[in-house]
Amino acid sequence: MYKAFYGLTENAFNITSDPAFYFESSRHKEAYSHLLYGIKGRKGIICLTGEVGTGKTILCRMLLNKMDQAVKTAFILNPSFSQIQLLQLITKDLGIPAKKNNKLDLITSLNDFLIDQNGQGHNVAVIIDEAQNLNTHQLEQIRLLSNLETEKEKLLQIILVGQPELLEKLQKPSLRQLNSRIGVRYHMQPLDKNELHEYIEHRLAIAGAPKKLLFTDGAIERIYHFSKGTPRIVNILCEHALLAGFVNETFTIDEEIIKSAAREALAL
Ligand SMILES: Nc1ncnc2c1ncn2[C@@H]1O[C@H](COP(=O)(O)OP(=O)(O)O)[C@@H](O)[C@H]1O
Ligand SMILES: [Mg+2]
Structure with a gap:
């Protein structure tokens, strides 16, 4: 649904184990x-x-x-x-x-x-x-x-x-x-905070995301906080965050979006 809005060719945060998205942490x-x-x-x-x-x-x-x-x-x-x-x-x-x-x-x-x-x-x-x-x-x-x-x-x-x-x-x-x-x-072990950021950017890039689609540092902090670096949870959060970003018509995914994504996706 949000794919067209962000210009993505594929779903960036699918929870299947598709090797095309492999990030070498x-x-x-x-x-x-x-x-x-x-x-x-x-x-x-x-x-x-x-x-x-x-x-x-x-x-x-x-x-x-x-x-x-x-x-x-x-x-x-x-x-x-x-x-x-x-x-x-x-x-x-x-x-x-x-x-x-x-x-x-x-x-x-x-x-x-x-x-x-x-x-x-x-x-x-x-x-x-x-x-x-x-x-x-x-x-x-x-x-x-x-x-x-x-x-x-x-x-x-x-x-x-x-x-x-x-x-x-x-x-x-x-x-x-x-x-x-x-x-x-x-x-x-799960990803550390630096690699978490690279991981997200990597998956977005594979899915063809434009440069202006950004996760702020605050958003990354929050994702790390909720996921502790576990890719599967990162994917679930990011998927919800992109959907929320689309609803709000924004290309900037910030801390607030992640917080509400976590409430929805992880029932926090
Ligand atoms: N190194 C990685 N690169 C890209 N995606 C990853 C990586 N590690 C995990 N993922 C993603 O996280 C999710 C869970 O990964 P998976 O391999 O199924 O975990 P596990 O088998 O340990 O439960 C999948 O969507 C997978 O694509
Ligand atoms: Mg498995």
Whole structure:
């Protein structure tokens, strides 16, 4: 609705994880290099955690987009399935043709695929998002998959991505073995105030915003205050702020607009 008024080609603050809007904050950059190091260094199990809305999923999408051809990838978005279904999803996403569909057969096909890929000098990585939803059995299954290796190296790199509850789960005595296998860990923090400002400008620029559309310093202060730098909340606030700005026919988003956006959007 406000897009035409501001001359935006797209919605600047959508809460989907569209990699076209990716902003490389120092933390996202650091997280990215940890993931890449874990995959390239064949560290077996890699763990990326962070509060909801800090940008874990968008980072994974970026990683998948940028990954070179020598790494075969699978991305499991919502792993609340049975063990068998999880295996089916992984094999399907890797493009492994299904023969029978029992657990042993799936694991055998996966193993054959991994050995074949390794023979071609390829590496295989599976990203499992929302991994805090996996139960103990599924997590244990994942540990077993990460056992697929040659004498020299891990054949399958598994990236567990999840909210901080994942870390609590991994502390359970029954998951001790899995926990001790995690070769690389990174915990994503929200943006700091400077990067928050750049983040907003970056998203506006991608959406084609004109220079005269401005968020004042006071507005940024307020957004930081309400969001503590969590991109998802920043997006929700900015979306409401642009709508309010449009209603008031202004190109300057100030502190007052943010305050009322917060009242509406965050029920404050
Ligand atoms: N680095 C970033 N660059 C651009 N947008 C981001 C970034 N981090 C988070 N976002 C945006 O914030 C929202 C939440 O991000 P998401 O990746 O879904 O978080 P999480 O998976 O940690 O819950 C999405 O709209 C996403 O586009
Ligand atoms: Mg996510």
